[in-house]
Amino acid sequence: MAEYLETTVDKFIFRVATDRLYNAEGVWVLWVESHENGRVRVGLTDYVQQHNGDVTFAHIKPAGTSLAAGEEFGEIETIKATVSLHAPVAGEIVEVNAALDLSPEIINQEPYEKGWLAVIRATNWEADRAQLLDPQGYFSLMRSQAEEELKQL
Amino acid sequence: MSRTATYHTTVRWTGEHWGHLAMGNGPEMPFAPPPDAQGHANVFTPEDAFVAAANTCVMLMFIWATERFKLKLLSYECRTEGTKLIKLDRTEIFTRLQFRPVIRVAAGDESPAVVEARVRRALASAQKYSLVANSVKSEIVVEPEIVVDVR
Numbered sequence: 001m002a003e004y005l006e007t008t009v010d011k012f013i014f015r016v017a018t019d020r021l022y023n024a025e026g027v028w029v030l031w032v033e034s035h036e037n038g039r040v041r042v043g044l045t046d047y048v049q050q051h052n053g054d055v056t057f058a059h060i061k062p063a064g065t066s067l068a069a070g071e072e073f074g075e076i077e078t079i080k081a082t083v084s085l086h087a088p089v090a091g092e093i094v095e096v097n098a099a100l101d102l103s104p105e106i107i108n109q110e111p112y113e114k115g116w117l118a119v120i121r122a123t124n125w126e127a128d129r130a131q132l133l134d135p136q137g138y139f140s141l142m143r144s145q146a147e148e149e150l151k152q153l
Numbered sequence: 154m155s156r157t158a159t160y161h162t163t164v165r166w167t168g169e170h171w172g173h174l175a176m177g178n179g180p181e182m183p184f185a186p187p188p189d190a191q192g193h194a195n196v197f198t199p200e201d202a203f204v205a206a207a208n209t210c211v212m213l214m215f216i217w218a219t220e221r222f223k224l225k226l227l228s229y230e231c232r233t234e235g236t237k238l239i240k241l242d243r244t245e246i247f248t249r250l251q252f253r254p255v256i257r258v259a260a261g262d263e264s265p266a267v268v269e270a271r272v273r274r275a276l277a278s279a280q281k282y283s284l285v286a287n288s289v290k291s292e293i294v295v296e297p298e299i300v301v302d303v304r
Contacts, residue, residue, distance in 0.1 A: 102270075152156050
């Protein structure tokens with residue numbers, strides 16, 4: 001069970017899981033089982049799901065798709081926006097969360113658990129890892145992004 | 154992008170229990186209290202305006218939601234009822250807004266159960282994102298009748 005860093009901005013509570021890494025767009029990366037098998041699970045942060053609203057559809061590229069780090073691997077449609085998703089690591093998609101077909105709202109309900117997006121077999125982990133943020137780093141970035149949004153009100 | 158917007162209306166007393174309303178978006182009309190509050194029949198009232206504001210806003214948000222949820226909407230009609238409570242101190246409040254939308258959608262090539270589930274999610278989003286529904290303190294109850302047309 002993940003533990004969380006938590007902050008309140010305006011009336012909204014945002015959580016950041018402490019057991020994974022992040023890119024600056026709010027895609028998280030979690031090792032599946034162990035480092036040896038090279039597979040990571042990816043998903044969206046609590047901040048990204050709250051900021052973009054109720055998810056209506058999730059379109060993730062199918063298993064077998066090769067990705068460069070930063071390449072688009074799918075998009076989510078929400079009630080308010082369409083959000084492109086960029087791969088936090090290079091590799092090959094080996095699994096897509098099948099539950100997203102009928103229940104994409106699980107991205108809103110459980111962004112760090114059942115709402116995961118895909119499993120990627122990472123092919124350049126050491127180099128890609130250096131570009132990712134640790135939980136505290138993403139927490140600070142997310143908080144500054146949220147506060148910046150608030151200033152525009 | 155501006156995060157605020159303002160809307161305005163102007164009212165002017167025209168004598169007795171009558172007024173004239175000019176909406177910021179153009180329409181103008183007379184208004185009065187409803188018959189149960191020393192008013193008149195067949196005229197725009199603040200009570201109707203309140204209920205209509207919520208009803209129209211939720212409908213328009215639902216129409217938007219049907220597009221985002223890729224639903225094939227065939228018809229939508231909603232009677233909404235606002236319940237007024239007169240308190241012990243004679244102040245009044247709308248305690249409840251009850252929406253009864255009748256919604257027809259086409260199943261297309263999808264399972265009716267899947268489509269109906271998506272309609273319910275679209276309705277929940279419509280309520281959540283409706284500016285007016287979001288702004289009132291009345292309890293909001295939505296009791297939809299959903300027909301998925303499989304022809």
